[in-house]
Amino acid sequence: MTSGGRPLREVGEEALIEQIARLVATTCPRVRIGIGDDAAVWRPHAGHELVVTTDTLIERIHFRLEWTDWATLGHKALAVNLSDIAAMGALPRLAVVDLALRGTERDRDVADFYRGAQALARRFGVAIVGGDTTRSPLGVAISVTVIGESPRDGRPLLRRDAGRPGDVIGVTGPLGLAAAGLRVLERGLKTLDGNPVMQERYHRPEPRVREALLLRRCGVRAAMDISDGLLGDLEKLCRASGVSAIVDTLRVPVPNAVKWGFPDWEELALRGGDDYELLFTAPPHVFARVQRAFARAGMLPPRAIGQLIEAGTAGPVVQLRDAAGRCRPVEARGYDHFRAG
Numbered sequence: 001m002t003s004g005g006r007p008l009r010e011v012g013e014e015a016l017i018e019q020i021a022r023l024v025a026t027t028c029p030r031v032r033i034g035i036g037d038d039a040a041v042w043r044p045h046a047g048h049e050l051v052v053t054t055d056t057l058i059e060r061i062h063f064r065l066e067w068t069d070w071a072t073l074g075h076k077a078l079a080v081n082l083s084d085i086a087a088m089g090a091l092p093r094l095a096v097v098d099l100a101l102r103g104t105e106r107d108r109d110v111a112d113f114y115r116g117a118q119a120l121a122r123r124f125g126v127a128i129v130g131g132d133t134t135r136s137p138l139g140v141a142i143s144v145t146v147i148g149e150s151p152r153d154g155r156p157l158l159r160r161d162a163g164r165p166g167d168v169i170g171v172t173g174p175l176g177l178a179a180a181g182l183r184v185l186e187r188g189l190k191t192l193d194g195n196p197v198m199q200e201r202y203h204r205p206e207p208r209v210r211e212a213l214l215l216r217r218c219g220v221r222a223a224m225d226i227s228d229g230l231l232g233d234l235e236k237l238c239r240a241s242g243v244s245a246i247v248d249t250l251r252v253p254v255p256n257a258v259k260w261g262f263p264d265w266e267e268l269a270l271r272g273g274d275d276y277e278l279l280f281t282a283p284p285h286v287f288a289r290v291q292r293a294f295a296r297a298g299m300l301p302p303r304a305i306g307q308l309i310e311a312g313t314a315g316p317v318v319q320l321r322d323a324a325g326r327c328r329p330v331e332a333r334g335y336d337h338f339r340a341g
């Protein structure tokens with residue numbers, strides 16, 4: 001039964017989310033950040049903020065059981081949520097897991113799933129405290145919700161709308177690995193030239209919680225995680241902040257394994273999703289402080305890949321600048337869950 005309205009394929013994910021945001025708009029002053037960031041933020045009392053996020057993985061859309069094992073799936077389902085908590089500069093604390101299963105699985109599959117999730121949870125001090133199991137004859141669906149909290153240091157959480165003209169754009173690590181890993185899997189290969197690093201990144205992303213906390217301590221205000229591809233995600237940050245961006249293509253860090261394995265490596269690095277590195281922006285003096293702090297902590301310093309500028313009359317746009325200094329605007333659309341199908 002249909003009752004008018006437009007097909008979601010035409011509406012697109014982003015416009016749909018805007019519609020939903022209008023329907024559930026709240027004026028509660030304790031809701032500090034609602035729909036539209038990596039996670040929502042609620043302030044139960046002054047000086048303390050709770051952060052909540054949720055993410056769903058669907059069989060044959062986000063994973064294939066012939067490409068992965070259950071422990072890896074447990075890792076990934078939790079990791080993508082921890083990444084959204086990291087994107088806020090918050091500490092993940094609790095997780096609940098909803099599993100919709102065909103019913104043909106083995107109890108050992110579910111045990112393996114939880115072992116994979118628990119191993120990651122333990123590393124980040126997260127307690128898995130509940131959830132739901134249900135039957136789903138058409139395929140497996142995994143939904144994880146994570147609650148985190150702000151560190152008690154009085155600094156603001158990281159948000160998408162805090163980017164300012166003049167900010168340096170940084171990324172916490174190389175891009176394109178996960179998208180290259182997906183290509184390898186799609187070709188029916190286990191590895192490319194015996195190098196497992198690309199599929200490993202696709203299957204087992206590492207949430208950048210520690211990196212985010214350090215960014216925040218250095219005074220960074222604006223960040224998000226790169227889940228749908230650098231250019232699409234940067235466009236979201238730009239629109240939230242009301243600024244434009246220039247990305248120096250040559251400065252985007254791309255591992256040699258990706259460059260050597262794929263002629264369109266630039267596309268994989270700029271538009272490939274699933275890397276779960278952090279994208280952030282900060283004034284130059286804060287960015288310099290970040291690089292010193294990472295080096296002191298023995299961590300790989302973030303790379304500067306471009307700059308935020310004032311948005312023109314046409315509104316926020318993302319441009320790519322080549323080695324000769326020529327700029328071209330990009331069609332920055334990231335992965336859209338409804339258009340893609």
Ligand SMILES: [Mg+2]
Pocket residue numbers: 038083084087224225226227
């Ligand atoms: Mg995110």
